Amino acid sequence: MAATAARWNHVWVGTDTGILKGVNLQRKQAANFMASGQPRREEAVSALCWSAGGETQILVGCADGTVKHFSTEEGRFQGQRHCPGGEGTFRGLAQVDGTLITCVDSGILRVWQDNDKEASPDPLLELRVGPGVCRMRQDPARPNIVATGGKENALKVWDLQGSEEPVFRAKNVRNDWLDLRVPIWDQDIQFLPESQKLVTCTGYHQVRVYDPASPQRRPVLEATYGEYPLTAMTLTPGGNSVIVGNTHGQLAEIDLRQGRDNWEDEPQEPQEPKKIPSEDTETDELWASLEAAAKRKFLTSSDLEQTQDALQTRRRKRKRPGSTNS
Amino acid sequence: MAKTGEKSGGSGKKGLKRKAAPEEPQEAAVVEDGTTESGVQPPKAAAFPPGFSISEIKNKQRRHLMFTRWKQQQRKEKLAAKKKLKKEREALGDKAPPKPIPKTIDNQRVFDETIVDPNDEEVAYDEATDEFASYFNRQTSPKILITTSDRPHGRTVRLCEQLSTVIPNSHVYYRRGLALKKIIPQCISRDFTDLIVINEDRKTPNGLILSHLPNGPTAHFKMSSVRLRKEIKRRGKDPTEHIPEIILNNFTTRLGHSVGRMFASLFPHNPQFIGRQVATFHNQRDYIFFRFHRYIFKSEKKVGIQELGPRFTLKLRSLQKGTFDSKYGEYEWVHKPREMDTSRRKFHL
Numbered sequence: 001m002a003a004t005a006a007r008w009n010h011v012w013v014g015t016d017t018g019i020l021k022g023v024n025l026q027r028k029q030a031a032n033f034m035a036s037g038q039p040r041r042e043e044a045v046s047a048l049c050w051s052a053g054g055e056t057q058i059l060v061g062c063a064d065g066t067v068k069h070f071s072t073e074e075g076r077f078q079g080q081r082h083c084p085g086g087e088g089t090f091r092g093l094a095q096v097d098g099t100l101i102t103c104v105d106s107g108i109l110r111v112w113q114d115n116d117k118e119a120s121p122d123p124l125l126e127l128r129v130g131p132g133v134c135r136m137r138q139d140p141a142r143p144n145i146v147a148t149g150g151k152e153n154a155l156k157v158w159d160l161q162g163s164e165e166p167v168f169r170a171k172n173v174r175n176d177w178l179d180l181r182v183p184i185w186d187q188d189i190q191f192l193p194e195s196q197k198l199v200t201c202t203g204y205h206q207v208r209v210y211d212p213a214s215p216q217r218r219p220v221l222e223a224t225y226g227e228y229p230l231t232a233m234t235l236t237p238g239g240n241s242v243i244v245g246n247t248h249g250q251l252a253e254i255d256l257r258q259g260r261d262n263w264e265d266e267p268q269e270p271q272e273p274k275k276i277p278s279e280d281t282e283t284d285e286l287w288a289s290l291e292a293a294a295k296r297k298f299l300t301s302s303d304l305e306q307t308q309d310a311l312q313t314r315r316r317k318r319k320r321p322g323s324t325n326s
Numbered sequence: 327m328a329k330t331g332e333k334s335g336g337s338g339k340k341g342l343k344r345k346a347a348p349e350e351p352q353e354a355a356v357v358e359d360g361t362t363e364s365g366v367q368p369p370k371a372a373a374f375p376p377g378f379s380i381s382e383i384k385n386k387q388r389r390h391l392m393f394t395r396w397k398q399q400q401r402k403e404k405l406a407a408k409k410k411l412k413k414e415r416e417a418l419g420d421k422a423p424p425k426p427i428p429k430t431i432d433n434q435r436v437f438d439e440t441i442v443d444p445n446d447e448e449v450a451y452d453e454a455t456d457e458f459a460s461y462f463n464r465q466t467s468p469k470i471l472i473t474t475s476d477r478p479h480g481r482t483v484r485l486c487e488q489l490s491t492v493i494p495n496s497h498v499y500y501r502r503g504l505a506l507k508k509i510i511p512q513c514i515s516r517d518f519t520d521l522i523v524i525n526e527d528r529k530t531p532n533g534l535i536l537s538h539l540p541n542g543p544t545a546h547f548k549m550s551s552v553r554l555r556k557e558i559k560r561r562g563k564d565p566t567e568h569i570p571e572i573i574l575n576n577f578t579t580r581l582g583h584s585v586g587r588m589f590a591s592l593f594p595h596n597p598q599f600i601g602r603q604v605a606t607f608h609n610q611r612d613y614i615f616f617r618f619h620r621y622i623f624k625s626e627k628k629v630g631i632q633e634l635g636p637r638f639t640l641k642l643r644s645l646q647k648g649t650f651d652s653k654y655g656e657y658e659w660v661h662k663p664r665e666m667d668t669s670r671r672k673f674h675l
Contacts, residue, residue, distance in 0.1 A: 016452075017448065017451060017452060017455070019448070032448070038451075039448065039451045039452075041455045203654065228653075229654055231656070247654070247655065247656045247657055248657055248660050249657060249660055249662075
């Protein structure tokens, strides 16, 4: 029962009590999966990501420093690995070539050997990316490239097989019109497909596009949305726009060619358009927040196409002139 | 002319009407069954053509007359139907079908998936380990700080004083233009558990911010219908120092549970029943009514209550995780009127 159900879940949600929920949106049901039989606060899920090699395994990062493997085919937790070091919760997980990459809040990025037999307590590689990390993301096209960013921690792109220095280190935008330094708070990072570009959304309601291939280290494009911090971002299948969500529960689609929104929260619709990535991290108030707009972090997946068709048919309400560069 | 003998104005008018009525539709002299007007008139009055409605009469006075007559007719029929139904019920006696329940907006509430099932283990675990768990486990006892927005006027000040008599172990401090984000760390260091800020607008209190202190949730309410003690009629004497009991009514959804627990954690856990005082937070249709009463049992079945203390109505505007931070905080629930108020039968608390 759990096995077949595990395959037909469109969204995977991690909760503050350590339960992993698989939600089937067609049937509007959720199934709970727990590593230990009981929910425990210490196992609060702080990071979720698909493991390498298709979408059959999920890596679940918990608050106590363990990373659990969950198989969606079988519907159960398969193993776990304790990844100590650094303070703070996991901000990013990734897997490449049998190794596990973790990044914690205090900025320690570690690469661990992920074989079942040997669980050496020492990491293979350790990097310090700077304190206050909010997000670590792996490039789906080139698995050994990761990007990190956070509060007062500029965007950096690291090559794990290369040197200890970042491949690309972003520069802050110019001082604003009062000649004050613009603060940095990168909340979420995404790699754009088919190019080296990255998109970030910040806690100061900005969406920025960076291009490591260009000599310009400052953002190539900047757009703003709303007045509340943007906490989550995901790409649309076309690769031209991103959907961002803020702390007030509002969603918007930002077109990266034009730099402004196409539709925002439409008040008439009874249900907020759900972003359908395969994973999500939320608190235990699952139903309340499925009803309201999503507001926590999202990760991408190929399942996005399923409901993106519904989203694309929505007409674009307003077109604004292209945004200005920084 | 025969009708002018009647003295009552209404029937005199009716007489006029009856004389006027035959004038209007000149053609048909047969009484039609369709129109109700013809039922009232004497049989020899002319009938109206079918499909005739009162609204087609251009003369306002005549139209009004016809309408009032029609209304009286309807009322008579309704009364007759009621009487008939009542007679039938009495005749059937015990075998009568049960009385139908009238539809109210509360009855017709749209099914809400977030209504908490009392047996739900996940919710039980969540509530056992959330920020209020230390209160409900009797590990901490509440200590409240009550303050206002800057430069409060008389009503707000008096409301704060009265609230501090209602809530035990509470302290009122004058807000000297201090930022809340600076007050909060100081409160935490002095072991306060909750912070209440009463916002004032144009000399009346209109908002309430309730923040649970060591990193707990912050609720922002709209406050209306505030009545101070002297404005309450037939009230009892001032409340004593006894710890009151709490009644939380109708907080059914998960959001309602969180808000209800916030209110519960304001009062100490051990009510003193000698004081016979009770504070009630009654939620109906998303409005929370606060009342403070003293009760007395007159006999086994009869209770008398006296209303003491202030009364006000609250409506939740937003619930934010973490202490007060309206700019960068993460909101768990925000009331968005255009999206959430579309149905009259959907409530969130």
